[in-house]
Amino acid sequence: MPIVKIRNVSKRFGDVVALRNIDLEIEQGEFVVIAGENGSGKSTLLKIMTGLLIPDNGEVTVLGFDVVEEWKELAKHIGVALANERSLYWKLTGMENLEIFGGIYGVRDAKKKALALLERLDLIDVKDMLVENYSTGMRRKLLLAKSLIHSPKILFLDEILNGLDPKSMIEIVSFLEELNRDGITIVLVSHILHSLPSNSRLIVMKDGKIILDDALRNFKNMKTVKVKAVIGGEKIEKTVDESELTKVIKELTEVGAENIMIERDDLYAILRRIL
Numbered sequence: 001m002p003i004v005k006i007r008n009v010s011k012r013f014g015d016v017v018a019l020r021n022i023d024l025e026i027e028q029g030e031f032v033v034i035a036g037e038n039g040s041g042k043s044t045l046l047k048i049m050t051g052l053l054i055p056d057n058g059e060v061t062v063l064g065f066d067v068v069e070e071w072k073e074l075a076k077h078i079g080v081a082l083a084n085e086r087s088l089y090w091k092l093t094g095m096e097n098l099e100i101f102g103g104i105y106g107v108r109d110a111k112k113k114a115l116a117l118l119e120r121l122d123l124i125d126v127k128d129m130l131v132e133n134y135s136t137g138m139r140r141k142l143l144l145a146k147s148l149i150h151s152p153k154i155l156f157l158d159e160i161l162n163g164l165d166p167k168s169m170i171e172i173v174s175f176l177e178e179l180n181r182d183g184i185t186i187v188l189v190s191h192i193l194h195s196l197p198s199n200s201r202l203i204v205m206k207d208g209k210i211i212l213d214d215a216l217r218n219f220k221n222m223k224t225v226k227v228k229a230v231i232g233g234e235k236i237e238k239t240v241d242e243s244e245l246t247k248v249i250k251e252l253t254e255v256g257a258e259n260i261m262i263e264r265d266d267l268y269a270i271l272r273r274i275l
């Protein structure tokens with residue numbers, strides 16, 4: 001039984017079509033990454049899944065709750081962190097923020113839970129510092145702690161890895177992996193794909209549609225190579241499968257190619273070509 005069920009969902013903003021007839025199911029325990037170019041509809045889809053936006057048509061259920069009709073009940077069971085929006089109290093401390101959100105959700109033992117999260121996210125030493133004085137990395141961790149204060153079964157995260165230094169990013173990703181191992185379903189909108197777990201499911205969006213949906217590992221294992229050379233003064237460039245590389249180089253040298261250069265594709269290059 002899927003934990004998220006999306007059927008034929010569309011959303012427009014005036015003349016802009018943000019989502020076109022989206023169908024998607026997410027199973028409990030999945031680590032889902034939604035990628036795609038700017039304006040492709042990622043945030044709109046995430047907000048619809050959390051009940052923050054109402055679709056123009058179609059049906060969405062999360063944990064069996066209809067996101068339009070039962071959003072209040074749904075909110076008690078999902079965690080949401082949107083890095084592009086201000087959802088922390090900057091004039092309060094980290095601890096005070098967590099206590100407030102714990103109170104909103106009616107969490108028993110909110111203080112204990114808050115301290116455990118602050119400890120786990122290495123924020124315990126700054127728990128009494130005002131959030132306005134936090135670094136970006138600290139704020140992202142606090143945002144994550146806030147989204148977890150009521151022990152949700154599923155986490156919806158938008159761009160929380162953006163603009164982080166490598167250390168903070170690794171810390172957050174490994175925490176997400178730990179949560180996922182403990183059974184929490186993760187749905188993460190992210191441009192950053194390289195440090196994500198290879199058992200993640202990658203969904204790529206373009207122009208309001210899902211154009212690709214496959215295991216991230218299938219892309220990490222994709223070994224295409226770009227070969228550049230100069231033949232008779234003319235530059236050539238071709239993309240070949242890694243397994244054909246020797247053959248291609250041999251062929252190039254046979255026709256007198258010079259300056260042969262080999263560039264291995266990374267995941268971004270592959271996605272850029274797909275997009």
Ligand SMILES: Nc1ncnc2c1ncn2[C@@H]1O[C@H](COP(=O)(O)OP(=O)(O)OP(=O)(O)O)[C@@H](O)[C@H]1O
Binds near residue numbers: 013016036038039
């Ligand atoms: N509240 C809104 N009012 C008007 N247009 C909107 C609104 N929200 C989104 N859009 C438009 O809908 C389209 C999809 O936006 P969305 O934010 O979902 O894309 P995205 O893939 O998350 O982009 P980004 O990577 O830039 O965050 C864009 O053209 C955007 O300008």
